[in-house]
Amino acid sequence: MDSVMIYSESHSIGTLRAGWLRAAWAAATMALALLAPGGLSAQAICSAPHSSPALAQSGSLSTLPPGGGWIQGSLFGQRSTRFFSPDGGRQSFLGDSEFLTRSVFFSGAVGVLQGLEVWAQVPLHRLTVESAGGNSKSTGVGDIRLAARIGPEIAGLDFPLAVRLGAKFPGSDFPVDATVLPLTEGQRDWEISLESAHRSLQRPIYIMGWVGYRWREENVEAARDPGDEVFGHLAFGGTRGKLSWELAGDALWGKAPLAQGFTLDGNARRLIQISPTAGWGVGPGRLEATAQVPLWGKNLPVGTGISVGYRLTWGLEPDNPPTLLDLLGG
Secondary structure (H helix, E strand, O other): OEEOOOOOOOOOOOOOOHHHHHHHHHHHHHEEEEEOOOEEEOOOOOOOOOOOOHHHHHHOOOOEEOOOOEEEEEEEEEEOEEEEEOOOOOOOOHHHOOOEEEEEEEEEEEEEEEEEEEEEEEEEEEEEEEEEEEEEEEEEEOOOEEEEEEEEHHHHOOOOOOOEEEEEEEEOOOOOOOOOOOOOOOOOEEEEEEEEEEEOOOEEEEEEEEEEEEEOOEEOOOOOOOOOOOEEEEEEEEEEEEEEEEEEEEEEOOOOOEEOOEEOOOOEEEEEEEEEEEEEEEEEEEEEEEEEEEEEOOEEEOOOEEEEEEEEOOOOOOOOOOOOOHHHOO
């Protein structure tokens, strides 16, 4: 995932019975479904950012060159009054609640060695719930994410496959008070993914994708094991002059969580979404806008998310370097 990936993770809403506790988990669902970064030059709820800007701009799978890198700041917003229920339908939050998320994401990556790059992201969130019974609000640091991406160049090889190792750490305390909105899921996550890409030699277009597995530790404060997840991403995009574009799809399939030793079969989260992205070269960097559009899911918010980010790069290869055929053809 190349530019800022905003993305969002959430607690499920399901079989909890007490009214105040259901409202608390509803708040957690919306809040946390907005914290898990995703996407190439897009955002994806299901996984941490995967590719570097070079991937989106050139379609190659190469890691960032040593010393080369990028930084990006992004604004993200999402409003939702409904969520995907445990049976995959869409239903309103309790008390006709409206959930608002406003976030700022700071992301960056740098090449360390030939075939090795590292990435980090720090989000700041402002989460608000408005309902007939009153309003609740939380502001602070969300989940912090780190990753290392290893390409075949590190071993002197050249084939279209790379491995990403990622970790997520809570940036704020996880509140167990039903009246306080959580800014984090409250547990560490670990993930691995395999990614590949292909760029057309005739046209400035590319196709890329990845599949991965996420191990999710127990949230000790909430006495809850959220369940591991499988995720995937497929994107098709290209560039033309200053314009870049992409259409991406994401899928997430989570295991049933455990709460106080009981398996919550109806609370496993699922998601299928699309994320169109458009970018334009502005000044020394690139301005990008992305929409996250959920199509189907379980125990996740329905609302569409919008992100706008500006990215600066340095030390990268040209977007479309000449090929041997170009040189031979004059």
